[in-house]
Amino acid sequence: MNSRFQTLLLREWMQHKRGWLITLFLPIGLFLVLLPFGQVDGNPDGPPLEVALAMMAFTSLGVFSIAWISAMFQLPGLARRDVQDRSIEFWLSLPASHAESIAAPLLAHGLLVPIAGLLVGACFGPLVAAGLMLKLAGFSAFAAVPWGTALAAVVPVVLRGLLGVVLMTLWLAPLLLITMVASAWLKRWGIPAVALVVGVGGLVLDKVYGLTIVWDLLLAQTTGASAAFVADPDTVGRQVQTLAHQPQLPLNVAAMAWHDGLRALQDLASVHFIGGLIVAAGCFALLVYKRSQSH
Template identity: 45%
Template sequence: MNTHIPTLLLREWLQHKRGWLIAAFAPPILFLAMLPFSHMDGRPEGSLEMFAPLIFVISSCAIYAIALLVALFQLPGLARRDVQDRSIEFWLSLPGRPGESVASTVLAHAWLAPVGAAVVGAAFGLPIALSVLGRMFGWADTMALHWGEVLVAALPLLLRGLAGTVLLTLWLLPLIFVLMAASAWLKRLGVPLVLVGGGVAVAVMHNVYGIDWPLNALLDLNVRINHALLYDGHGLVRALQSGLDLGGYMLQDLGRSAAELLSLSFVGWMAVAVSGFALVVAKRARGG
């Protein structure tokens, strides 16, 4: 079966590349530009060898988070993009199926663009680490550090984070598709109605009627989302301090996060995501 997703992904790149590049490159460049004017007091506890890999990871995660937030803000509106610019008839006339169009939009914005931003953040990790550590520990000690070993130490952390983006995207799909479906069917009122109305409904059920399962389900989803990129942050700090094999520890951490996909909670939330996806596709297929 032929797929048109690569072509549709190219469309997303051509249409949104400027915003994606700004979201990826502007924050680290601005940070480096403002760093000389910042003021740091005292020498922090811990060694250069522990801080250097963490700065790489923090840089990558920060840029990834910015790009992901931009995507989550944009995606509900993209459900009605082709209707708003009156190009829906053109896209429906092409061989591609409506489901492919919706899937490629979510794939590009919710995963590919943020992952690309994370790679950019990791690339900026070296100049950021040099600048920050030079101001914190002194330039002599910083330049004497074996940066090749730092990169080797940071690699398992970065790979764990990149693998975790897949898990994070899966756990975010219910939220993404519900908001996209609301926007597609209810237009501008969709997202506020879902967020405000859903929040009020959950609060009333919990506080007035003692129905706790909706709140518990949302709290559980929040926990799963927090576990996606790193399951045990305190354990990572202990591993860095004790000199454990980071590669093995990161594999164990990834396994614990991936194991949560085998839960009934994941099955239930995927059912919500599939329902939202079907609603978006149905609305698009109708040309509305």
């Protein structure tokens, strides 16, 4: 990675670090602070190891979801940020290319922030699980959890999740970049315009001409994005029911994550995925062109 691109990524960090840190750490911090004083209803149902693993997984997924939603909310506006805050002349005077200036916020918000959310949730997951186990079932349940085994089993799941974040971003790239292009040209009306065109256009094609192409394309991209994390839910579901009762839990989880990850990579050989990347590349080119004309 060249120094110019690193500088552009540093700019994203300097400009958004407070919001990112709040998004990543405030939910976990509030939960841990309020846990000793709050009321948590329910009783863990199942073996302590299964319950602890589920709590750790939900913690990681929860922080990731918050970070991803926050990043996606900001992403469309990045296309017109430099024009909006009147700093475009300064950034155009730098040696970085237009493509680098657009790629840096895309990488930071579209990929790095969600990855950070997943990792932060995974790091704090054991602490949250331990606190909940003590709160709900007491020290006996907490002591019954083989925490070393639990932590070892989480590692391949986190690695599979990181692959899932990358694949999900690629699947959703055309949808995200379309909103950025609309925002770059139509400013605050960009998102409503996309929603109106897709909604009305899809309804007209469906009801008048009997064509469901709009819904089919949206379904294909969103289905691919969800399968990026769990490519074969039926097989994974059957395996999860028996994993906690097997002696080599970390190895079995690693094998499950490996095979599901391979299945997710095989799903990339899809017309919808390749077509989506072509659309995303075209949208990126439009963003570069728009930025080059902003002076």
